[in-house]
């Protein structure tokens with residue numbers, strides 16, 4: 781048997797876990813599910829996006845998002861540093877490319893939590909990615925969750941609900957749909973899809 785070289789060697793492409801993209805309308809519970817999943821399996825790496833949105837109370841730079849201004853976001857785009865980016869409800873959001881590629885090359889499971897436009901762009905550039913759609917149990921429940929979160933002004937909620945109608949209509953573009961009735965059940969199903977548990 782040939783001796784293994786010292787240090788870490790790149791993982792062959794076939795052995796790499798697929799990139800998983802989680803999308804779904806604003807307020808459906810994506811962040812809640814992912815937070816639960818990572819409490820149980822901290823090894824699941826979640827990409828930290830850059831955004832021009834202002835932080836909500838409790839959100840920390842580098843943890844929840846990289847909060848940047850318009851000029852900084854323009855530079856990230858111009859320098860090709862984003863794997864994908866999109867404008868959503870008046871703000872821009874993008875996935876830092878290098879960190880995602882590094883984790884995939886190291887053979888680690890990678891999760892993106894992004895909107896429909898971003899999911900479509902990832903599908904184009906990385907067709908091997910699996911796209912998971914998180915759906916609400918009903919429209920009324922989605923409105924309740926988004927409103928009940930209490931983080932957005934009424935006009936922002938309206939914009940997000942308008943986007944939600946478009947996102948719900950695109951469910952068939954995804955490889956799998958999970959209905960977020962129970963956070964624990966969805967987290968378990970997502971871990972299974974990612975082949976983590």
Ligand SMILES: Nc1ncnc2c1ncn2[C@@H]1O[C@H](COP(=O)(O)OP(=O)(O)OP(=O)(O)O)[C@@H](O)[C@H]1O
Nearest residue numbers: 805806807808809810811812925929960961962963
């Ligand atoms: N299964 C569930 N049952 C009841 N409430 C839920 C469930 N999942 C999430 N929630 C609640 O719904 C609200 C929205 O959840 P969350 O912020 O995770 O949504 P999101 O999809 O990440 O939204 P956004 O895209 O706007 O960031 C939160 O108040 C959360 O506690």
Ligand SMILES: Nc1nc2c(ncn2[C@@H]2O[C@H](COP(=O)(O)O)[C@@H](O)[C@H]2O)c(=O)[nH]1
Nearest residue numbers: 829833865866868873874875893894895898
């Ligand atoms: N295309 C991308 N969408 C992203 C990214 N990071 C987050 N998002 C999505 O934006 C909306 C709004 O998020 P919020 O934190 O302001 O509620 C939501 O659908 C996120 O999934 C990204 O890098 N690219």
